[in-house]
Each structure stands twice: as C-alpha cells, then as structure tokens.
Amino acid sequence: MSARDTILNAIRGGLGNTEIHPMAVRREADALLQGLPSIRPPLLEDGLVDAFIARVTSPKVAATAERIASASELPAAVGRYLEARGLPAVVALQPAAPLQDLDWSGFELHDEVAPDETIAIGVARWGIAETGSLVFHSGADTPILANFLPLHHLVMVRADTILPFLDDYAAATAGQRPPRNVNIVTGASGTTDIEGSLVLGAHGPRFLHVVIVGTPDSSE
Amino acid sequence: MQEATLSFKARAKEALADPTLKIAIDRTTGTAERKRAVAMTQFPQFEAARERGKRIKDHVIANLDHYLLEFERNAIASGAKVHWARTAEEASQIVVRLCKEAGAKRVTRVKSMLGEEIGLPHALDEAGIERVETDLAEHIVQLGGDRPSHIVWPSMHRTREQVSEMFKRLHRAPHQEETIEAMVDSARRELRDKFLTADVSISGANFLLADTGATCTVTNEGNAELTTTPPRVHIVTAGIEKLVPSMGHAIAMLRLLVRSATGADVTQYTTFHCGPKQTGDRDGPEEFHIVLVDNGRTRMLREGMKDMLRCIRCGACMNHCVVFRQLGGHVYGGTYPGPMGAVLTPMFDGLEQSRDLPHACTMNGKCQEVCPVAIPLPTLLRGWRDRSWREGLEPTAVRFGLGIHTFVASRPRLYRLGTAIAVRVMRLFNRGGLVKGMPGLGAWTAYREFPAPAKRTFMEMYKDQEKGQ
Ligand code: SF4
Numbered sequence: 001m002s003a004r005d006t007i008l009n010a011i012r013g014g015l016g017n018t019e020i021h022p023m024a025v026r027r028e029a030d031a032l033l034q035g036l037p038s039i040r041p042p043l044l045e046d047g048l049v050d051a052f053i054a055r056v057t058s059p060k061v062a063a064t065a066e067r068i069a070s071a072s073e074l075p076a077a078v079g080r081y082l083e084a085r086g087l088p089a090v091v092a093l094q095p096a097a098p099l100q101d102l103d104w105s106g107f108e109l110h111d112e113v114a115p116d117e118t119i120a121i122g123v124a125r126w127g128i129a130e131t132g133s134l135v136f137h138s139g140a141d142t143p144i145l146a147n148f149l150p151l152h153h154l155v156m157v158r159a160d161t162i163l164p165f166l167d168d169y170a171a172a173t174a175g176q177r178p179p180r181n182v183n184i185v186t187g188a189s190g191t192t193d194i195e196g197s198l199v200l201g202a203h204g205p206r207f208l209h210v211v212i213v214g215t216p217d218s219s220e
Numbered sequence: 221m222q223e224a225t226l227s228f229k230a231r232a233k234e235a236l237a238d239p240t241l242k243i244a245i246d247r248t249t250g251t252a253e254r255k256r257a258v259a260m261t262q263f264p265q266f267e268a269a270r271e272r273g274k275r276i277k278d279h280v281i282a283n284l285d286h287y288l289l290e291f292e293r294n295a296i297a298s299g300a301k302v303h304w305a306r307t308a309e310e311a312s313q314i315v316v317r318l319c320k321e322a323g324a325k326r327v328t329r330v331k332s333m334l335g336e337e338i339g340l341p342h343a344l345d346e347a348g349i350e351r352v353e354t355d356l357a358e359h360i361v362q363l364g365g366d367r368p369s370h371i372v373w374p375s376m377h378r379t380r381e382q383v384s385e386m387f388k389r390l391h392r393a394p395h396q397e398e399t400i401e402a403m404v405d406s407a408r409r410e411l412r413d414k415f416l417t418a419d420v421s422i423s424g425a426n427f428l429l430a431d432t433g434a435t436c437t438v439t440n441e442g443n444a445e446l447t448t449t450p451p452r453v454h455i456v457t458a459g460i461e462k463l464v465p466s467m468g469h470a471i472a473m474l475r476l477l478v479r480s481a482t483g484a485d486v487t488q489y490t491t492f493h494c495g496p497k498q499t500g501d502r503d504g505p506e507e508f509h510i511v512l513v514d515n516g517r518t519r520m521l522r523e524g525m526k527d528m529l530r531c532i533r534c535g536a537c538m539n540h541c542v543v544f545r546q547l548g549g550h551v552y553g554g555t556y557p558g559p560m561g562a563v564l565t566p567m568f569d570g571l572e573q574s575r576d577l578p579h580a581c582t583m584n585g586k587c588q589e590v591c592p593v594a595i596p597l598p599t600l601l602r603g604w605r606d607r608s609w610r611e612g613l614e615p616t617a618v619r620f621g622l623g624i625h626t627f628v629a630s631r632p633r634l635y636r637l638g639t640a641i642a643v644r645v646m647r648l649f650n651r652g653g654l655v656k657g658m659p660g661l662g663a664w665t666a667y668r669e670f671p672a673p674a675k676r677t678f679m680e681m682y683k684d685q686e687k688g689q
Contacts, residue, residue: 004304007460007514011285014521020286029465032276036472039265039272041485060484095502115412131486143502144449148442166474166486170467178298178432180497180504181445184490189442191404192482193357193373195380196248199404202356203411204442204489 033167040165041130048129048216052162055132056210061187062200063132063208067159071213074156075104078121081154081209092120092150096141099123099156113146120150124185126169127162127212133186134210135169137179144181153188153205159214228576231551240379245548248376252539255483256590263479273476274594277530280463281521287430287463288512295433295510298495303511305338308568311457311513312343315422318455318509319349324419328447330437331355332424333371333533334459334513337555337568340422352414354443356407363390369549371556372481372535377548421448421505423493425458426477426532427470428510434494435510436470438478438487445491454505456493460512461529467492473532476592480534516567528563528600530593537587537597543580552577559587559597566604575613578604 001009044054049067056065068077082089090108093099099121113120122142124134134155138144147153163169166184189204200206235241260266280287292302305311319327327349329335341362344351353362360375361368363386368374375383380400387403388394391410395402423444425435435456437444448454464470478484497504520528538544538558549557553574554565562577578601587597608614 002304003306003310003514006306007304007512007518008285008288010514010518011288011460011521014518014526015282015284020283022286025283025286028279029469032272032279032465033468033472036272036468039268041263041265041475115416133486133490138501138504139498140500140502144445145503148446148449166471167468170471174467178434178492178494180494180501181449182434182492182494183445184486185488186486186490187488190440190488191356192248192251192440193355193360193375194378194383194400194403195244196251196373196376197400199401201408202404202441202443203354203408203415203446 036167043129043164048162048164049159049212051129052127052132055129061132063187063210065210065212067212071098071102074211075102077211078154087118092117092146094122094142094146096123113149115149117150119152120146121154122146124155124157125161127157128166128169129162130165131186133184136183138181139179144183147183147185148204150205152207154209156211156213159212159216228551228580232547235547235551241377241548244377244379245545248373249539249545252482256480256536259479259483269475270592270594273473273592274530276464276469276472277593281526281529288460290430291428291433291463294431298433300433300495300508300510303509305511305513308338308515311338311511312340314511315340315455315457316343316347319420322420322453324349326350326352326418327420327422328352328354328415328418330423330444330447331358334424334457336368338513338515354411354415354447356441359407367550369557370535370538371533415446416450418451420453420455421451422455423448425456425462427464427473428458428462429467429470430463431466432494434492436492438490440488442489445489449503452505453507455509457511457513460514460517477532477534480536480592520567525600527595530595531560532593534592536590540586540590542582563597563600571604571608572613575608
C-alpha cells in the first residue's frame with residue numbers, strides 16, 4: 001500500500017470509519033467562523049485610517065507613518081525621509097504602475113533590489129487596521145525579495161484600501177486564485193532570539209515607513 | 221536524540237548545576253510570560269477566541285482525511301507536488317531525494333519543529349548537503365553544534381556572552397561592539413549571500429489551507445521569505461494535523477498562536493505560499509513540493525491522544541512550566557520539551573525510554589490554563605504515568621509512590637485533599653513569594669527558589685466561582 005493510502009486508512013480507522021458528507025463538513029466549517037466579529041481584538045481608534053496608524057506606530061509594531069493627500073506627493077515625502085537620515089537619493093522602486101507613473105526627477109532609480117540595498121519603495125495592496133499590517137501579492141509588478149532585502153522599506157498604501165480586520169482581507173480575496181505568495185508585513189524585521197530582547201533588522205528591513213495616501217472615500 | 225541515553229535524572233542534575241543556564245532561561249521565558257499577560261489584557265475576548273480555536277482544530281481532526289484530500293487536490297492544481305510520508309525516516313528520505321534530484325549542494329532551511337522531529341538536519345548532513353539554518357536561533361544552535369532547547373526560542377539556553385564568543389570565532393566579519401544589536405548584524409552579514417546562492421530551500425508550515433492548497437509560515441525575522449524565494453526548489457514539510465479549512469480559519473488560529481507565543485498580535489511576517497512561480501512572477505521557485513508527514517499522528521488518533529493533535533506549537537505551556545523554567549529544554553531529551561514534549565516524546569521515542577518525562581510535572585495545571593487550544597496536558601501526562609505503571613516500566617520505589625498517587629488520584633476528594641495539604645505546607649515556608657529551604661526539596665531549593673503556591677488553589681477559587689462568589 002502506498003504511504004498515502006496507509007495514512008488515509010489509518011485516519012479513517014482512528015476516526016471510527018464514519019462516513020463524511022462534504023456538504024455537512026462545509027456547513028460546520030462555515031459555522032465555526034460565524035460570530036467571529038464579536039470575538040476579535042478591538043481597534044485602537046474609531047476611524048479606520050486612525051486605527052491603522054495608531055497600530056503601525058504602536059510600540060508593538062514600531063514602524064513610522066505619515067499621511068499625504070495624493071500619490072503625486074510621494075516623491076517629496078521620500079525625499080524628506082532620505083534627507084532626515086542623510087541618505088543619498090538612490091532608491092529601488094517597485095516596478096508597479098502607481099509608483100512608476102510618478103515624477104521622480106532628482107532621484108536615481110532602479111527596479112532590481114540589491115542584496116545590500118539601502119532603501120526600497122513599494123506599494124501595498126491593502127492595509128489592515130487590526131494589526132497595522134501591509135498586504136502584498138507576488139506578481140509581475142511585485143518581486144517578493146523587494147520586501148525583504150532593503151534596510152529601509154518605504155511603503156505606500158491607499159487609505160481606501162485599509163480594511164478593518166484580517167478576516168476582511170480573507171473575505172476580499174475568497175474564491176480568487178491565490179498568488180504564489182501573500183505577504184502580510186507588520187513592522188520591520190525583528191528577532192528576540194538572543195536573551196529574548198528585541199532587535200530590529202534581523203534579516204529583513206530595519207526600518208519600515210508607511211505612507212498613507214488620501215482618505216478612505218477618495219478614489220484617487 | 222543523542223542525549224536520550226542519559227537518564228532524565230542525570231540530565232536534570234547537570235542542568236541544575238549549570239549556573240548560566242538558569243539565567244538564560246529566565247531572561248527569555250520571563251519576558252515571554254510578561255508579554256503574553258499584557259496581550260491577554262488587550263484582547264478581552266481571548267477566552268471565547270480560544271474556545272473557537274479549539275473547536276476549529278477538533279473539527280479538522282474529526283474530518284482529517286477529507287481535509288487532507290481537499291488540500292492535496294488544490295495543492296496539485298496550484299502546481300505543487302504532494303508527497304506522503306508514514307515515518308520520520310520516510311519523510312527525511314523524500315526530502316534528501318528531492319535535494320539530490322535538484323543537484324543541490326547548498327540548502328537553506330527555515331526553522332520548523334517538524335523538520336527537527338523527523339531528524340532532517342541530521343539526514344541532510346549525512347547526505348553531504350551543506351545545510352544553512354537561517355533562523356537566528358537555529359543558526360546559533362548550528363554554530364554551537366547542539367540541539368534546540370525551546371520550540372519558539374531554540375537557542376534560549378545560550379547567554380549573550382556565549383553567542384558573542386561563537387560569532388567572533390565563526391563569522392567571517394564578526395561584530396566589534398558587545399551589544400546584541402551588533403551580534404544580530406553580524407549574523408545578517410554572515411547569512412546574506414547564503415540566502416541568495418542556495419539550490420533548495422526547506423521550510424515547515426504553521427498551517428495548511430485546505431481550500432487553496434497554500435501553506436502558511438510565520439516569522440519575525442523575514443528569513444522564511446528570504447529563504448524560500450531565491451532557490452529553484454522549495455520543499456515544505458508539514459505534519460498532517462496542520463490543516464485548517466480556509467484562510468479565515470487560519471486567521472482565527474493566528475490570533476491565538478502569536479499572542480500565546482510572544483505576546484505580539486501577529487508576527488512581523490505572515491506568508492501564504494501557494495504553488496511555484498506563476499507566469500509573469502518576478503521571483504520564486506520553479507518547483508514547490510509539500511511532504512505530508514504522519515510519524516505517529518494517526519497512532520495518537522487511535523490511542524486516545526487526539527487532544528494533542530490540536531497543538532499549534534506556541535510554546536506557552538513551557539514558558540509557564542515551573543519544571544521547564546528550572547531545567548530548560550535539553551533535559552527532556554526529545555525534540556519537544558516542556559509539558560507538550562513530555563506528552564509527545566513517549567509517543568515518538570517509546571514510553572520505556574522516556575517514562576521519566578510524565579513524572580517531571582507538578583500537576584499545577586498552569587500549562588493547560590495557558591494553552592491556546594485548551595489541551596488537557598496534565599490529564600494526558602497522567603495517562604502516560606498510569607500506562608507506564610500498568611506496563612510494569614516503573615521501578616519498585618516509583619511504583620510504590622505512584623501506587624499511592626493512582627489510589628489517591630482516582631478518588632477525586634482524596635486527591636484534592638492531598639494537594640490542598642501539600643499546598644498549605646508549602647505556604648508555611650513561603651518567604652516573600654518564593655519557597656526556600658523547604659525540607660524534602662533538597663538540591664532543588666539549595667540552588668533555586670520554588671515559586672510559592674497561590675494564596676488559594678485553582679480548585680478553591682473554582683469552587684468559589686461556582687458558588688457565585
Ligand atoms: S500544548 Fe498548547 S501551550 Fe503547549 S505548545 Fe501546544 S498549543 Fe502551545
């Protein structure tokens with residue numbers, strides 16, 4: 001007997017060889033998620049964007065955040081970030097249209113992220129207020145390594161893509177073909193592996209800066 | 221499992237005599253305990269969420285064959301190759317074969333407890349394949365040539381001084397400054413090019429999603445994604461109990477897992493991996509393999525240990541275990557330490573080898589209290605004790621003691637009376653919250669303090685509550 005059949009038979013035997021009705025299993029599984037909203041952790045603020053920012057900048061997540069009115073202001077925001085830290089205006093830009101279409105004059109751009117890249121600019125598909133997370137899908141305009149190699153990671157997210165809870169992300173994508181990778185990124189890379197004390201910049205970025213564009217009802 | 225030959229007592233004695241070990245354990249478990257407690261206050265519905273989590277896992281286990289087949293179907297549809305392994309050896313052989321087929325000289329690994337359980341590090345070393353551990357703690361364990369001592373913080377037994385010394389000796393461009401930041405940086409430099417030049421990556425999975433065939437990893441360092449993206453082949457090894465019906469269920473479980481493990485709300489990186497590189501993708505592996513491993517899990521189902529299949533490997537039970545916090549993880553001798561390890565190791569290594577483990581427990585019930593999926597660990601441990609006694613594995617002295625224990629334990633009123641008396645005696649020796657110099661505890665309290673019992677036992681409080689007080 002193949003390993004597969006041995007294991008499946010052993011499971012059936014262990015469960016008492018009862019018959020399984022897929023529809024009933026499905027109903028039971030759905031029922032397990034019902035009423036979940038009543039047992040979720042609370043959001044930190046009333047407004048979605050405020051709740052998101054409060055979480056992003058909370059000591060637990062320890063990232064920084066700022067708001068801009070429109071995406072066209074992003075290059076200036078990046079410029080300020082670099083200047084404040086004395087970094088050169090050389091950045092890896094995620095090859096995504098919402099970023100590439102902006103006016104980056106004065107910057108030296110490239111789209112391949114080097115192993116020791118200082119700063120990469122990306123755009124997240126969603127933000128999650130519950131946890132202060134950013135969600136990325138791998139794809140033609142989203143190399144996964146770009147989220148992990150740079151020392152500074154600057155991420156733009158549109159206010160109208162901020163969802164209240166992680167479950168809302170699951171609901172928003174249910175039934176769609178998943179990308180190879182879904183990255184839910186919450187703060188900079190960290191480790192507590194040496195004596196339990198938190199150090200940022202373990203293997204991934206040491207600094208995460210989130211730039212929120214527009215308002216929840218602006219369809220910019 | 222090289223230490224399994226030493227008896228538990230001998231290992232415990234060594235651990236008690238090690239002056240730095242206790243410091244190292246306290247620094248990590250103390251922080252974990254504090255942070256978890258804070259996280260609980262920030263999530264008032266945790267109890268209800270925990271009940272839900274328990275039911276999700278029970279539902280999956282009750283329909284495990286159904287979910288495995290659904291997962292397999294969807295994983296294959298996503299382009300993954302699915303393999304099945306009955307035993308640890310079979311699983312390791314599959315991974316080694318896949319590495320060889322890929323012509324792998326160097327593999328990078330993301331820490332996974334299942335990988336440790338099936339002896340994968342050893343199997344890769346034997347096969348002459350260069351293995352690079354990318355999780356910082358596993359990197360420290362690999363440099364030190366020893367074994368993980370905790371399931372979340374595998375290098376918890378090392379002090380910063382020891383880590384510093386190792387890095388200075390073994391890294392190509394070690395740190396100059398004596399700070400933890402500088403040490404972490406040294407590891408970052410050391411591992412960077414290895415991430416990018418490996419031929420195969422190997423990871424575990426925290427969850428397997430039946431409805432998409434995706435696998436989920438959680439890390440704080442970001443090493444999972446750096447590990448699994450560049451190489452041509454990515455291999456996932458996962459226990460068959462890791463299934464959840466959908467991403468929604470995975471999220472419900474993640475809320476429990478991370479708070480219980482580190483006190484954070486989520487890990488810095490939660491990633492769902494679904495199949496190999498898709499058309500147009502900028503990066504990612506060409507091949508994606510998933511090895512589904514039984515290794516005793518179907519036996520647990522048959523032999524009354526179904527509850528243990530809920531375990532999500534958060535480590536809370538060990539962080540809150542008085543025995544673990546005195547002795548650390550190595551004394552348990554198996555892959556999994558602490559209360560959950562004391563339940564699992566007799567299953568994996570045989571009860572005769574590990575019959576001491578179920579006794580290394582004070583039955584204070586703390587582990588069950590903090591377990592995010594409400595596993596009745598003390599009951600399962602008692603099950604092993606009884607079985608060990610029935611099978612005649614206990615030496616006479618223990619048999620006598622256990623005989624009394626069984627006699628009393630099977631008579632709930634007597635048992636409660638017994639523990640109540642013991643607790644009261646300990647209260648008499650309570651000095652500022654810690655029991656010191658209590659007769660009968662000998663070497664234990666000569667070197668360490670014994671946490672004083674609570675003002676009232678759990679059962680006392682429970683009864684009050686039932687009475688509506
Ligand atoms: S037994 Fe419970 S507390 Fe212990 S590791 Fe498993 S899930 Fe966590």
